[in-house]
Amino acid sequence: MPEIIRLAFKYKLWPNRKQEQAMRNFSGCCRFAHNALLAQEKEEYQEYLEELESRLCWGEALRKDEAKALCVKPTLNQYTFN
Template structure:
């Protein structure tokens, strides 16, 4: 059996408004990720339990 893998590369050239929206979106994602990572670490240190995202 032959498996063929393909990859596509795209280059984006966002305008200023789009770039601002992209930066805000990634900023929000980073904030939420770091917030819950800190919470997981805290819960594990205090209770030795795993805090999941469910």
């Protein structure tokens, strides 16, 4: 089995005040976008659970295409933010 060699580099940033503020703004925007998408996904999941519960309570059968539409939910991934 071949030996794996891993290299790592550490960098230290010394931004000035303007650059530091720009980095804080960028990370704040990323955090806001992530939290908004996460809240949307949680809301959609709750709607999904409510729909399933209501159908089970009323004894309604799901057609195959309805079940697929209910079960397929978008998930957060690295491409969502693009």
